[in-house]
Amino acid sequence: MVRTIRGIAALLLATVLIGAVAGCSSTDAVARVNGEEITRAEFDTIYEQILAQSGGQLDDETALAYKKQLLEMMIDSALITQEAEELGADLSEEAVTERLSQLMGGADEATIEEQITAAGLTVEDVRKSVRDQLANEFIQEKAASETSVTVVPQTYSQLSHILVSDEALANELYDRATDGEDFAALASENSSDTASAIDGGNLGWAPTSDYVAEFASAADALEVGEISEPVQSQFGWHIILKVAEAAEGSEISEAPADLQAMLAAGGSEIALQQYVAQLRADADIEYLDESLAPSE
Known part of the structure; x- marks a missing residue:
């Protein structure tokens, strides 16, 4: 509705x-x-x-x-x-x-x-x-x-990030994160994205393609658990951590429980996406x- x-x-x-x-x-x-x-x-x-x-x-x-x-x-x-x-x-x-x-x-x-x-x-x-x-x-x-709807309609990622305006600071934070410092603590202390910083940089689950192009491309290239080198977008410099991922076409029943719940809540929207995909194929x-x- x-x-x-x-x-x-x-x-x-x-x-x-x-x-x-x-x-x-x-x-x-x-x-x-x-x-x-x-x-x-x-x-x-x-x-x-x-x-x-x-x-x-x-x-x-x-x-x-x-x-x-x-x-x-x-x-x-x-x-x-x-x-x-x-x-x-x-x-x-x-x-x-x-x-x-x-x-x-x-x-x-x-x-x-x-x-x-x-x-x-x-x-x-x-x-x-x-x-x-x-x-x-x-x-x-x-x-x-x-x-x-039984399969994930597009690739979803659970991401965290740190956003800063200065490239030098981004490089410093990337080095600290990859050297083993706690990513969530670094995000909470340094990220200018205050909405996610209060949750350790957590962006939650979302289709990877929903993000701005530079961010999405860097996130898509990551393996689960991997941290990206600083990537620049119109918002500043991001360091991205891929926490989890569910690939397009994978079984929803095998996805993490929180993603299953989110997809279930948005089931009608997913059904619409699939319906429109078929309309496009025939158009x-x-x-x-x-x-x-x-x-x-």
């Missing part, structure tokens, strides 16, 4: 994470999904929102990685909405209006339009995004009812902007 957040914040979240922005007349498209175009105008609109939320400018490499990830999310959204339409989901104007009213805390149409405009969006933008959200919920429910997807195509 998707938790809704009242007010314009919920609408912005839905627009950025779930649906593509509508109302664009541009014929310049970045991708085509089963004949349906994702225009550059809608792509750029959402990217600018993400850029603003991330705090400003990114270096070219990071910006390109974010853009590629965004396009994949938009392709998934298009596939989900197409599938929901095909299966007869209620994506009617009435259903969208009802959900929109719920998101806005029961506000009247005039208030809703005023808040949407103040957020720099249009009513058409938001209604398209809410429609895609309804489609996502419909397909997620269908996927969960049909899918028995005709064209990357019209080759710079945004997945790397070989």
Whole structure:
């Protein structure tokens, strides 16, 4: 079940994470999904929102990685909405209006339009995004009812890290950690990532691919129990410890108990990922902007 957040914040979240922005007349498209175009105008609109939320400018490499990830999310959204339409989901104007009213805390149409405009969006933008959200919920429910998830859907890692801004300090901490000093104590005393530092640098379980590219690449190369040399990302210098790992395709029943519990709690999301993977396998997807195509 998707938790809704009242007010314009919920609408912005839905627009950025779930649906593509509508109302664009541009014929310049970045991708085509089963004949349906994702225009550059809608792509750029959402990217600018993400850029603003991330705090400003990114270096070219990071910006390109974010853009590629965004396009994949938009392709998934298009596939989900197409599938929901095909299966007869209620994506009617009435259903969208009802959900929109719920998101806005029961506000009247005039208030809703005023808040949407103040957020720099249009009513058409938001209604398209809410429609895609309804489609996502419909397909997620269908996927969960049909899918028995028994294998890990992608590689998950349990990682700890130490984050510092100075390369020399990172090298010093790496030497101390590899010489046998307690990693958790070093993280608690030195890491600028205060959220994880209070737990000895523990980042918990997550798909390795969820991290920024430099961090993910370094973590992916580690063996369990191994510590990485300092690796730089947009956030600073990281020293990474791989505590545990569960490979994609491995049996969930053989995974550590805490990961099993996490995957069980997110079972409907995993089912949706598998459902969308099959939609992708059957789809005709064209990357019209080759710079945004997945790397070989």
